[in-house]
Amino acid sequence: MTHPSRKPRLRPLVLGLCVSSLLLGSLTPVQAQLRNPDAPSVAPRIPGARQLSTDLLLAGKPSTADYIVAVVDQEPITHVDVDKRVARIQETAPAGSRLPPPDELRRQVLDALIDEKVQVSHARNVGLSVADAEVDAAIENIAAQNKLTLREMQRRMEADGLDYARYRASLREQILLQRLRDREVNARIQISDSDIDAFLATDPAAQAETGLNLAHILIPVPEQATPAQIEAQQAKARQVQEQARSGANFNQLVRTHSADTYTKEQGGAFGMMPVSRLPDIFVAAVRNLKVGEVAPVVRSNAGFHIIKLIERENSAEASYTQQRSRHILLRANPKESTQEQVARLAAIRKDIVGGSASFAQMARQYSQDGSAPNGGELGWASPGQFVPEFERALTSLQAGEISQPVVSRFGVHLIQLIERREVKLTEEQKREAARSVLRERRFESAYEDWARELRAAAWVEMRDAP
CATH class of the missing domain: 1.10.4030.10 (Porin chaperone SurA, peptide-binding domain)
Structure with a gap:
């Protein structure tokens, strides 16, 4: 698979x-x-x-x-x-x-x-x-x-x-x-099934958190920085962290403040990663957080980090994060270029954000997906169920937020995250997650x-x- x-x-x-x-x-x-028919219902993903x-x-x-x-x-x-x-x-x-x-x-x-x-x-x-x-x-x-x-x-x-x-x-x-x-x-x-049985019974990874999706804002500290420079950057990081913790749009804070060009286009998000591949200070910072919360400022060799927990996969608690969303899709069309479709959806987004129309109304009027009669509603989705470009955009959103137009192999989408929730795994899903860890x-x-x-x-x- x-x-x-x-x-x-x-x-x-x-x-x-x-x-x-x-x-x-x-x-x-x-x-x-937009389901990916080959994806397991729950599976740790490689960034x-x-x-x-x-x-x-x-x-x-x-x-x-x-x-x-x-x-x-x-x-x-x-x-x-x-x-x-x-x-x-x-x-x-x-x-x-x-x-x-x-x-x-x-x-x-x-x-x-x-x-x-x-x-x-x-x-x-x-x-x-x-x-x-x-x-x-x-x-x-x-x-x-x-x-x-x-x-x-x-x-x-x-x-x-x-x-x-x-x-x-x-x-x-x-x-x-x-x-x-x-x-x-x-x-x-x-x-084999015996490999999975052994993993679930004895492997420490099966008894603890296996995957995290974190987003961060990097406030850099130059090499050989003076104490005054370090103090100034730390004060800035604490100010940004307080804004994020108070509910400011994290994506906007990333665009305005983060020096990490690697994650900036994804709202600071790294994507779902095994805990073993994340810096220890990041893992420790979010250990006691709930999904959506922001950790206190942490320091690395690169500078100060403001870290937000986007989603988690936890084998010990046998839970994972589901997302409920809706979208408007303009399907790929030889009579209309991708850029024209992007411009159309950008105008629709402006109307929705400005309050002159609702997302559901615009989806019923313009979306070319089967979800249009339901206002674009896609229901609850588990990690890996959407194609990567769609899921990456969805994961970077906060509840209620609307993405910029997103291009996929299906066409161009406008995506809104409605809410997230933690869900317990079934035994079958737990075995599938174990299989994915072993494959990884x-x-x-x-x-x-x-x-x-x-x-x-x-x-x-x-x-x-x-």
Whole structure:
């Protein structure tokens, strides 16, 4: 069983190279409620990789004389290819992250590029491909998220020294790689009923909180900051925390104050992550919080953090967070561009927020989904039931809040979160959650074995610098 938001975790530095979860998967559109038919009713999720929209922020960099550093099955990898990938990682690294030394970073990047070439060649050999329409939809998605038309995005890329044709080819390749990895690596992971029984009976993860979705605001502290600078930033963090705790819109506080560009577009949210992958200070800060509450300010090497608990999955209490929502959907239509649909929904949102119309009224009048007669109501949904791009937007909302237009493979949506609640798991759901935890643990090892086998069978020639 493949979960649509799963990402192969090559190495920490390679996360920034993968396509965001909203662009991936091979789901067939369904009629009602945008449900993901392959998703389990409850499953811990792997956080999505950094969005490709960050590529639009990369400034064009002058390159030195180019030369080939490796050849993979007749496909060259050049010195400039490595330079560009290193620059992308450095530009998009999350605040406070520590990259390897430059020589080691280049070695790891070259290693990752070789693996990608090997895997792309294998994907083509087994008959996998990505249609032009899928690439078009992915690029429109990225443009809409950056509040740009397609032409505006192309001009921005040209100004930043990014070649649009190469960008499009790279995007197609990343979607192809994700499809290959999901198909072949997941098929290697076998989890038996006895494995699940043993996990539930003895594993500490089955007796405690297994997953958290946290959002944060980072108030940075510069390196070698003076005591006065630290005190000023701490005072600012406490002021922002008090605003958040008093009910101010957390998304707006993130946009105004947070220095973490990695999470800023998602309202500061990291997405559902295993507790083991979150900083200990974050986990400790929210241990006694209820969903929706804001923790006291905490300090890390990067600065001060204001942390909000968005949702939790807790095996010990056998509970998880459900969300009740409604939406207005304009389906993909060859007679109307995505940007035109985004503009239409933005105008509808303005009317709703301004009080001249209700969300339910607008949904009944304009939505092209089967939920329209019910005012766009989608009912209660468990983690993983909506496609990733929809769920990510929904999870970032506060109760009653309306999203900006959201592009998905179905069209463009306006989403409103009505309320959240904690729900007890059934025994079947608890076993499914355990299966997902075990699959998550085994994925990286299975991926590494698979990638190693493919590379061993490929022809790779390393070349020295001239």
